[in-house]
Amino acid sequence: MFKFDFDIEDADEALGDNTTTIFQKTGDKETTEAQPFSEIPISQLLDALPSLISYSPLSVPLSSGKYLNIVRRDLFDARFQLISESEGEPKAEDEALSALDFIEAPSDLIPGVYEGGLKTWECSIDLVDHLSNAPEIRDLHGKRVLEIGCGTAIPSLYLLLQLFSSNPGTKETHIHLQDYNTSVLELVTLPNVLLNWYMSSSAAAYHETQDSSAAPDPCTPSELPITSELKQAFLQSLKERKISIRFFSGSWETFEVFASGGKYNIVLTSETMYETRSLPWLITLMKSACEQSLEDLASSQLSLKSHVGIPCLCLVAAKVLYFGVGGGVAEFLSALKDHGGQGETVWEQKQGVGRKIIQVRWNT
Numbered sequence: 001m002f003k004f005d006f007d008i009e010d011a012d013e014a015l016g017d018n019t020t021t022i023f024q025k026t027g028d029k030e031t032t033e034a035q036p037f038s039e040i041p042i043s044q045l046l047d048a049l050p051s052l053i054s055y056s057p058l059s060v061p062l063s064s065g066k067y068l069n070i071v072r073r074d075l076f077d078a079r080f081q082l083i084s085e086s087e088g089e090p091k092a093e094d095e096a097l098s099a100l101d102f103i104e105a106p107s108d109l110i111p112g113v114y115e116g117g118l119k120t121w122e123c124s125i126d127l128v129d130h131l132s133n134a135p136e137i138r139d140l141h142g143k144r145v146l147e148i149g150c151g152t153a154i155p156s157l158y159l160l161l162q163l164f165s166s167n168p169g170t171k172e173t174h175i176h177l178q179d180y181n182t183s184v185l186e187l188v189t190l191p192n193v194l195l196n197w198y199m200s201s202s203a204a205a206y207h208e209t210q211d212s213s214a215a216p217d218p219c220t221p222s223e224l225p226i227t228s229e230l231k232q233a234f235l236q237s238l239k240e241r242k243i244s245i246r247f248f249s250g251s252w253e254t255f256e257v258f259a260s261g262g263k264y265n266i267v268l269t270s271e272t273m274y275e276t277r278s279l280p281w282l283i284t285l286m287k288s289a290c291e292q293s294l295e296d297l298a299s300s301q302l303s304l305k306s307h308v309g310i311p312c313l314c315l316v317a318a319k320v321l322y323f324g325v326g327g328g329v330a331e332f333l334s335a336l337k338d339h340g341g342q343g344e345t346v347w348e349q350k351q352g353v354g355r356k357i358i359q360v361r362w363n364t
């Protein structure tokens with residue numbers, strides 16, 4: 001087993017079980033076939049939920065001195081779901097690694113099989129703090145947002161919490177979440193979106209229909225019964241607030257920007273540059289998400305007027321170096337230059353394993 005285990009602060013403990021600061025990788029599949037691009041409808045992800053999910057709080061310290069209270073589905077609960085679903089199903093010897101295998105693996109990722117999305121990686125928390133000060137996200141209504149390699153989707157949860165607690169917009173707001181693994185979208189991404197909606201004032205009408213109409217406390221671990229009333233109330237609330245949330249799985253090189261509706265105003269990604277060989281795919285996707293070509297727009301019959309000339313905020317949060325795997329900020333910046341982009345460091349942490357947030361701009 002290929003294992004990276006280096007000593008850094010006790011952040012793992014502070015951030016909880018399903019958060020990782022350590023990088024461990026198992027195996028190396030150089031010839032992995034690209035996973036096809038696929039959209040998983042929100043209704044399908046909701047239907048995949050068990051009748052009860054458990055969650056715990058994540059308190060994100062912001063530089064303003066405040067704390068952002070997010071809740072996340074417990075990893076042990078996702079594991080329990082998988083075990084219950086797999087009971088009685090004999091496994092073929094040559095069967096590909098299942099979600100249960102990778103949830104139980106001692107490593108944080110298995111390249112080309114499982115790319116680490118079940119846990120929250122620490123740079124996603126840096127990105128939340130940065131976003132909390134970014135003027136571009138003060139009014140999200142009508143914007144199109146893509147989080148690439150979202151996993152537990154902490155930056156998008158922050159944006160959604162802003163939307164859930166503000167007045168409904170008049171224009172449709174699009175939050176698109178991409179992960180390599182469909183099972184990650186199913187087990188943690190969608191549950192986290194649902195849980196944070198449930199904690200917000202957007203769910204007030206639903207709370208009133210319940211025995212105890214009190215709003216739930218996002219600082220206390222608890223369980224949420226998943227009923228058809230809850231799912232309907234969630235979907236209805238998204239509709240009323242004109243929030244469209246879509247989920248995409250597959251390898252970056254297969255992502256179809258015009259099938260997802262075209263160019264984005266905000267493109268976010270965190271802890272996705274650890275593999276040098278996937279940098280060209282990541283950067284190509286970031287670029288096409290920020291500046292989709294006029295030809296693509298014309299062929300996709302999207303409104304040219306609504307998509308051309310929109311500035312794109314593109315932020316990448318990462319460790320400066322992913323020891324042993326070769327990826328890191330220097331390699332990313334060099335590959336970015338080759339693809340007609342430039343990166344500016346907009347935030348930096350130098351102590352311990354260095355971390356940065358890079359704002360990407362594309363040469364015109």
Ligand SMILES: C[S@@+](CC[C@H](N)C(=O)[O-])C[C@H]1O[C@@H](n2cnc3c(N)ncnc32)[C@H](O)[C@@H]1O
Pocket residue numbers: 115116117118119120121122123124148149150151152153178179180181250251252253269270271272278281
């Ligand atoms: C280390 S995890 C980080 C997850 C999350 N952004 C965070 O910071 O907590 C890397 C993420 O990138 C995605 N990813 C990595 N390589 C990928 C690839 N070649 N194609 C598509 N997605 C990929 C995975 O889905 C995974 O969620």
